[in-house]
Amino acid sequence: MILLSHYIVVSAILFSIGVIGVLCRRNALVIFMSVEIMLNAANLAFIAFAREHGGMEGQTIAFFVMALAAAEVAVGLGIIMAVFKKQGTIDLAKINFLKG
Amino acid sequence: MPMIELKDIAFIILALITLGSAGGVAFSKKIIYSGFSLLGSLFGVAGLYILLSNDFIAATQLLIYVGGVLILILFAIMLTSKIGDIAVTNKSINWKVAIPIIAGLACFLISSFSGDIWKVADKTPYQSSVSFIGNALLKEFLLPFEVISIVLLCALIGSIVILKREVK
Amino acid sequence: MKQDLIYFLPELIVSITVLFLFLLDCFIGKRSRRIFPVIAFIGIAAMMLANKSSSPLPSARFFSDMMVFDHVSVLFKYIFGLAGLIAIVIANGSHELEKVDKANYFTLLTALVLGMMLLANAHHFLMIYLSLEMVSLLSYILTGSLQGSRRSSEASLKYVIYGGVASGIMAYGISILYGLTGSMTLTGVAEFLRMNAVSKTALYTSVLMIMAGFGFKVASVPFHMWCPDVYEGAPTPFTAFLSVGPKAAGFAVLLRFFFGALSQTTTSGIEPIKIIGLPALLGGLSIATMTLGNLAALQQKSMKRLLAYSSIAHAGYMLLALVALNAEAVTGVIFYLSVYLLMNLGAFLVLIIVGDQLGSEDISVFQGLSKRGPFAALLSIVMTVFMFSLTGIPPMAGFIGKFYLFGSVIKSGHYTLAVIGMLNSVVSLYYYIRVVKIMYFDEPVDGRNLTTPMVSHASTVFALALLTIYLGLFWNGLANIVGQAKLF
Numbered sequence: 047m048i049l050l051s052h053y054i055v056v057s058a059i060l061f062s063i064g065v066i067g068v069l070c071r072r073n074a075l076v077i078f079m080s081v082e083i084m085l086n087a088a089n090l091a092f093i094a095f096a097r098e099h100g101g102m103e104g105q106t107i108a109f110f111v112m113a114l115a116a117a118e119v120a121v122g123l124g125i126i127m128a129v130f131k132k133q134g135t136i137d138l139a140k141i142n143f144l145k146g
Numbered sequence: 147m148p149m150i151e152l153k154d155i156a157f158i159i160l161a162l163i164t165l166g167s168a169g170g171v172a173f174s175k176k177i178i179y180s181g182f183s184l185l186g187s188l189f190g191v192a193g194l195y196i197l198l199s200n201d202f203i204a205a206t207q208l209l210i211y212v213g214g215v216l217i218l219i220l221f222a223i224m225l226t227s228k229i230g231d232i233a234v235t236n237k238s239i240n241w242k243v244a245i246p247i248i249a250g251l252a253c254f255l256i257s258s259f260s261g262d263i264w265k266v267a268d269k270t271p272y273q274s275s276v277s278f279i280g281n282a283l284l285k286e287f288l289l290p291f292e293v294i295s296i297v298l299l300c301a302l303i304g305s306i307v308i309l310k311r312e313v314k
Numbered sequence: 315m316k317q318d319l320i321y322f323l324p325e326l327i328v329s330i331t332v333l334f335l336f337l338l339d340c341f342i343g344k345r346s347r348r349i350f351p352v353i354a355f356i357g358i359a360a361m362m363l364a365n366k367s368s369s370p371l372p373s374a375r376f377f378s379d380m381m382v383f384d385h386v387s388v389l390f391k392y393i394f395g396l397a398g399l400i401a402i403v404i405a406n407g408s409h410e411l412e413k414v415d416k417a418n419y420f421t422l423l424t425a426l427v428l429g430m431m432l433l434a435n436a437h438h439f440l441m442i443y444l445s446l447e448m449v450s451l452l453s454y455i456l457t458g459s460l461q462g463s464r465r466s467s468e469a470s471l472k473y474v475i476y477g478g479v480a481s482g483i484m485a486y487g488i489s490i491l492y493g494l495t496g497s498m499t500l501t502g503v504a505e506f507l508r509m510n511a512v513s514k515t516a517l518y519t520s521v522l523m524i525m526a527g528f529g530f531k532v533a534s535v536p537f538h539m540w541c542p543d544v545y546e547g548a549p550t551p552f553t554a555f556l557s558v559g560p561k562a563a564g565f566a567v568l569l570r571f572f573f574g575a576l577s578q579t580t581t582s583g584i585e586p587i588k589i590i591g592l593p594a595l596l597g598g599l600s601i602a603t604m605t606l607g608n609l610a611a612l613q614q615k616s617m618k619r620l621l622a623y624s625s626i627a628h629a630g631y632m633l634l635a636l637v638a639l640n641a642e643a644v645t646g647v648i649f650y651l652s653v654y655l656l657m658n659l660g661a662f663l664v665l666i667i668v669g670d671q672l673g674s675e676d677i678s679v680f681q682g683l684s685k686r687g688p689f690a691a692l693l694s695i696v697m698t699v700f701m702f703s704l705t706g707i708p709p710m711a712g713f714i715g716k717f718y719l720f721g722s723v724i725k726s727g728h729y730t731l732a733v734i735g736m737l738n739s740v741v742s743l744y745y746y747i748r749v750v751k752i753m754y755f756d757e758p759v760d761g762r763n764l765t766t767p768m769v770s771h772a773s774t775v776f777a778l779a780l781l782t783i784y785l786g787l788f789w790n791g792l793a794n795i796v797g798q799a800k801l802f
Contacts, residue, residue: 048157050264053194054493056161058255060168060187061486066248067172068479075222077475079171079184082215084482086191089207091489093198099265099496102282107440107498108203109279110287111485112210113294114447117301118481119215121451122474123222124305125458128467130226138475255519263513265496265506289377290444293432296329297448300425303336304455307418308470 053094061087074126074136078119085115157197164190173244181220188212202276321374321383323364324391325435328428331357335421347416351406354420355399358427362395373802375437379499382437382570385799389648390434390566393655394559398427400659400774401555407768408551409670414459422459423555426452430559434566437574439488439498442567446484446527449560450477457548457556469547476540480530487523490516500574501802507587508578518590521576525599528571531564532629535602542610545622550669553618554662557625558655565632565647572596573801577639586639596637597731604630605734608741617665617677620745621658624704627742628654634735635719642722649796650715653703653785657712660778661700664693667767667775680749682758689772690764694753696779701746703782706739711785718793 060083067080089108096104130136163186170183188211195204283291319326335353342349365388373384401423405411411419429448436442454477458470492498494516495506507517530537545553577586586592607627614620628650635646668683669675684694703710716739723732766772785792 048154048197051260052157052161053198054259055256056164056194057489058259059165059252060191062248062252062255063165063168063172064482065251066244068482069247070244071172073177074471074475075177075219075226076171076180078478079180079219081478081482082184082211083168083171083187084479085485086188086211088482088485088489089203090191090194091486092492093195093200093203095264095489095493095496097198097200098493102278102286103440103498104492105200105203105279106282106287107443107488107492109206109283110290110294110440110444112206113298114444114481116210116214117298117451118447118474118478119218120305121301121308121454122478123218124308125454125467125470125474126222127225128308128458129471132464132467136226136471258513258515258519259490261513263516264493265510286378287380287440289380290438290440293441293444293448296332296425296428297444297451299336300422300448300455301451303418304422304451307415307422307455308458308467310415310461 050094050098054091057087057090057094060084060090072138074129074138077138078122078126082115082119085111153197157194160190160193160197163187164194177223181216181223184219185212185216188216202279318374318376320368321371321376322381323368324361325428325431327361327364328357328424328431331360332421332425332428335417335424339417339421342417350417350420351402354424355402357424358395358398358402361427361431362392362399365391365395373800379502380438380441381432381435382500382802383435384802386566386569386644386648386801387435389652389796389799390562391431393562393648393652394427394430394434397555397559397562397655397659398423400663400778401551401559403770403774404554404659404663404666405551407770408549408666410460410549410666411551413461414549419456419459422452422456423552426456426555426559430563430566433563434570436567436570437500439491439500442571443481443485443488443527446531446567447481449531449563450481453477453556453560456552457544459552460549463547465547466549469544472547473540473544476537477530480526480537483523484527487520487526490520491524494520500570503575504578504587507576514590521590522595524571528564528568529599532561532568532633533626534599534629534633535606535626538603538606538626538629541626542619542622545625546616546618550618550662550666550675553621554659554666557621557658557662558651561625561629562651562655565651568633568636569644569647569801572636572639573644584640593637593639593728596633597728600630600633600637601731601734602630603627603633604738606630608738608745611742611745614745615676615678617669617680617749618675620677620749621661621665624742624745625658627738628658628704630738631716631719631735634731635722637728637731638722638726640722640726642718642725644799644801645793645797646715646718646722648799649718649793652792652796653711653715653782656778656781656785657700657703657710660775660782661697661704663771663775663778664697664700667693667771668764670767671764672762677749677752678759681752681756683753683764685758687763687765689766693764693775696775697753698750699779699782701750703786705743705746707743709783709786711782711789714786714789714793 064080064084092104092108167183167186171180192204192207369388375382432445454474460466494512495503533541604627607623611623635643703712706712706716720732
């Protein structure tokens with residue numbers, strides 16, 4: 047029997063994988079994908095809780111999180127392309143024009 | 147003896163697909179593999195939504211994430227990395243460092259979220275259909291619905307602003 | 315029904331201005347671009363007037379508890395409006411923004427003000443997340459709006475990556491909070507936490523994750539890393555706005571989160587929820603933030619980076635007041651934010667005037683500034699006022715602000731924290747005074763004299779300096795208004 051806690055476990059592991067991708071990768075695009083994985087983990091938790099709690103809140107929030115993720119990706123990829131046009135790389139270790 | 151239902155098997159398969167492909171995103175050496183792994187992960191999550199009997203969100207997931215976000219990301223991958231240096235720009239992470247962190251974080255999250263700590267349902271029964279969500283969006287959630295239209299408009303114009311050529 | 319709309323009138327006016335500007339962009343030619351800052355200015359000024367008419371109304375909630383309107387939100391709308399107006403004046407005619415498409419810049423700036431206003435009023439976690447993302451997205455765009463500048467696009471890439479991560483963590487934190495309490499409104503969460511026992515570790519984890527999103531907006535440790543790079547790379551007129559506007563909005567939502575969701579009003583005042591050690595968490599965060607900001611500021615060569623680290627340190631001071639979690643803390647934070655708005659925008663405006671003419675943003679450009687002609691001598695005095703005020707030396711407004719902040723901390727009995735805060739102010743004295751020192755005691759590297767800049771810049775910078783001194787001497791008026799502010 048699959049319970050709420052199973053979904054939460056999946057979402058916790060998914061979130062951890064996203065965090066790892068963010069912490070350890072140097073490519074801006076992969077970091078973006080990892081952020082998407084983190085948001086998916088959050089959405090999965092929202093939907094799982096929504097079934098448990100009833101009501102519309104969880105489902106609607108998940109819907110809005112998706113739309114915002116799309117907006118963020120549109121802007122973020124625009125910025126990545128702008129950087130790539132100027133520097134020829136999106137490797138964060140090589141993008142070091144600004145330094146203290 | 148508890149019966150193993152078809153639903154449980156589906157859950158396990160979908161969870162494995164989701165987590166495995168997510169791992170593929172984080173660990174694969176070539177960025178294009180990361181991109182296609184993300185596809186698997188997003189499909190897996192959509193399947194889990196269906197198992198949670200939320201068909202509308204599952205459809206939205208496919209439309210927005212797979213149809214929009216993923217295509218954008220794949221385009222960006224193809225535009226930014228020259229075929230030759232795909233592997234170079236995407237250094238794989240150090241497994242010896244990554245595995246303990248991921249295991250530690252996951253164990254911490256799972257242990258702190260285990261047990262009956264969640265609020266138990268009491269009031270409204272779970273409803274999920276397009277008409278209910280549509281009603282909610284035009285009643286309780288009207289304001290965010292209106293605000294997000296402005297946000298999307300700003301994001302649309304903003305990404306053009308960033309990529310536009312210099313004003314002479 | 316009509317009565318209700320008065321509450322929402324400021325937001326409506328700004329939304330209409332934004333949409334009107336977007337539409338105008340399609341129809342108006344390249345020549346008459348000058349009209350955009352004017353319309354944006356009028357829209358925001360009209361918002362502040364409308365805000366005045368809604369200020370005597372009692373607090374209320376609207377849109378199915380999505381928004382709350384109270385005295386605090388009225389005050390924050392004044393702060394955002396003022397920051398927006400000054401940012402428009404600064405940006406209009408700035409040398410650095412010459413190549414930027416003015417139409418989009420001012421439209422997106424107005425939209426950013428709208429996002430901050432929504433954030434300060436949000437009562438539902440969905441609205442909080444949504445408007446936080448709106449503010450973030452527009453900040454990324456405006457940071458990267460300098461086409462052809464490598465610094466600008468690189469800064470916005472760093473900004474969008476840190477911001478994306480912070481928002482991902484925050485979304486997960488909100489989902490955990492939803493699972494624990496089943497409620498997504500601030501007061502709903504507080505209600506549930508008062509009546510029911512919840513798992514301590516889970517609640518703590520979720521609060522920490524939500525703090526990631528807020529900490530990113532106010533630039534507190536450990537989400538401060540973006541701050542120096544973004545401040546340095548963004549066009550300076552936008553950096554000036556970024557250092558006060560979104561930071562103030564971040565503090566508005568922090569106040570709501572801690573006072574709304576994580577504390578309860580008892581007979582003896584406001585008390586933080588017992589099961590998580592909120593004062594210890596916030597105290598640690600604020601000490602780390604202010605110490606890191608001040609120590610890093612000591613070693614900076616670029617004035618923009620110095621002001622970036624100084625803004626991190628100031629976020630630390632304001633977080634310190636949140637530790638107190640009493641009514642004085644609300645007053646202290648809002649008072650400090652309004653004072654900080656004046657002095658920080660002033661310091662940035664001096665930097666813009668000097669940087670535009672001498673072509674550099676390093677601290678060395680201030681060497682011997684007082685000897686670069688009559689206007690430069692006057693500007694040096696003004697800069698001295700801002701630097702003294704940022705340090706917190708009487709009789710400047712910054713001193714009064716710090717007095718209120720530390721006063722609320724002392725009143726709640728956290729003496730050690732107050733002492734650490736004051737020691738930090740002493741450290742900050744060194745780098746602020748160094749700027750003053752090189753303005754007066756060093757010799758200019760070349761013989762260029764500073765000419766008088768455009769009237770709007772000159773008058774704004776003097777007005778800000780006069781206000782900084784005025785509020786340092788006669789603070790009662792503002793303190794009374796802020797003192798009456800009630801949350802919820």
